[in-house]
Amino acid sequence: MSGPVTLGVVGTGWRAEFFLRIAAALPDLRTVGIAARRPDAATAATARWGVPAHLSPAALVRHERPALVVVCVGKSENAAVVEDLALSGVKVLCETPPAPDLHGLRALWSAVGATRGVQVAEQYxxxxxxxxxxxxxxxxxxxxxxxxxxxxxxxxxxxxxxxxxxxxxxxxxxxxxxxxxxxxxxxxxxxxxxxxxxxxxxxxxxxxxxxxxxxxxxxxxxxxxxxxxxxxxxxxxxxxxxxxxxxxxxxxxxxxxxxxxxxxxxxxxxxxxxxxxxxxxxxxxxxxxxxxxxxxxRWMDEEIAIATVLRDSARWAVGDGPGPYSLAEACQDQLVALAVDEAVRTGRPVRTGTEAWAAR
Incomplete structure (x- = not known):
């Protein structure tokens, strides 16, 4: 890499702060902007992290042009934000799960799977x-x-x-x-x-x-x-x-x-x-x-794991290495987790089949 990889973060909550704090400590990363949902949250984010804050992911990308965008929003919103960013050509690292249900997983994969532009922050x-x-x-x-x-x-x-x-x-x-x-x-x-x-x-x-x-x-x-x-x-x-x-x-x-x-x-x-x-x-x-x-x-284990995901995603975003955890892998994890929920709810065995992402 010729210089630090530029990073944008969507979200200002507990998990977003992990990424922002860790990115600030890594010399190969430079946070250039944050997307917040509300004006007061945007103002607070700028004051705390010293970077511009915008009121939408699109504005963040348009004004700051980060090489990688980390998406840290609620699971009900995650897929829509990831889809918009990936289809715009931005490399994305999204929080888990990529979508809350099977329909959402299939729709997200159909929309952005072919772009190969999404990694998932599965850190365990x-x-x-x-x-x-x-x-x-x-x-x-x-x-x-x-x-x-x-x-x-x-x-x-x-x-x-x-x-x-x-x-x-x-x-x-x-x-x-x-x-x-x-x-x-x-x-x-x-x-x-x-x-x-x-x-x-x-x-x-x-x-x-x-x-x-x-x-x-x-x-x-x-x-x-x-x-x-x-x-x-x-x-x-x-x-x-x-x-x-x-x-x-x-x-x-x-x-x-x-x-x-x-x-x-x-x-x-x-x-x-x-x-x-x-x-x-x-x-x-x-x-x-x-x-x-x-x-x-002096990081705890969780911080080391998140830093590893973030570092590898940054290198992947600029073509300097493989991604840490693909969207296909994360979709499969969520598919099986949803089957666990269904099996508990119904009291019957649940079978998962071969989904579209299995080929990737």
Whole structure:
């Protein structure tokens, strides 16, 4: 790249602020403008970020000409904004999901799929822990991956993790699901501590996804599991020669030799380490699986993942590398997530077919 990639952001909410804050710290990116819905929000955005703010995505593109536009709006509005921008020739990175329902997914793909101008900010597999686990699976440490259990995040994010660990594409699936309700204290939400010790009804969704060829996924998510520290997160990947459960790995290493090992995180800034609080790398049996490409920023895992998506999207926008996560992949994630919802609602198996984006 000859200089920083210019960036525009549509939206001023919680997720948009992640992108704006991270972009400001990356020397290869330069935010040139923001699109806000209301004049007061536009004024506040300019005051906070020091760039022009406009009242529509079209005005942002017309006046600032960014190489990449990040769309951070509600899921009911996402598809329309992405379609308008992509058809105007702008490279787009949109938030998840790309559309709220199956009709919207099909319509969006029909409108912009051929442009290949849209990437999606599906960041979970780029988080350090998941990136290291995926690399371990890719190296064949547990043999051929056959099933994935995800009890960590919801909907399309969980599906993306299943598909990523298994290496499955955009083919048909069969989904079954149920939902249970039980009391649970909810001490934290996005706003912070609730200071409420009373158990309240919380729903848990359990679903199985048959991806075909003996590969499967188990979905397990409790309401507000992202923030509720009273529910542990679990990721299990089972393979033909072993399995990993979070950071623990068991595998057949040689005849009559079953080994147990762990994924280890090198965390700076602890005890007498004075290099600043930062994640350095993740390793397994003396081999590095993942290195922090943003060492020195002191970012949490979520910020590292978003920064990775943003950096790779910027390079893709100017023809300097592949995109991080295509619209076709994100449409498939949402398709299966919608099938989970339908299976839970109806109590019947739901089959997804081969959609138009499967060819891409």
């Amino acid at each position: 597999l780029m988080m350090p822990g998941h990136a290291a686990r995926r690399e371990l699976v890719r190296r064949g440490t547990i043999g051929e991956p056959t099933s994935v259990q995800v009890s960590s995040t919801h909907d399309y994010h969980a599906v993306a993790m299943m598909r990523g660990f298994l290496g499955v594409g955009t083919g048909p699936t069969e989904v079954r699901g149920v939902r249970f309700t039980a009391p649970l204290v909810d001490p934290l939400n996005r706003a912070g501590w609730t200071d409420d010790p009373r158990p309240r009804p919380a729903g848990t969704t359990l679903a199985t996804v048959d991806f075909g060829d003996g590969r499967s996924g188990l979905y397990d998510f409790t309401d507000n599991q992202w923030h509720n520290r009273l529910r542990l997160r679990r990721v299990v990947v089972r393979g033909s020669a072993g399995e990993l459960a979070d950071d623990t790995v068991v595998r057949l290493a040689a005849p009559r030799t079953v080994l147990h090992s762990s994924i280890s995180r090198s965390q700076l800034g602890q005890d007498l380490n004075l290099d600043g609080h930062d994640t350095e790398h993740l390793s397994f049996d003396g081999q590095v699986l993942w290195r922090n490409p943003f060492l020195g920023q």
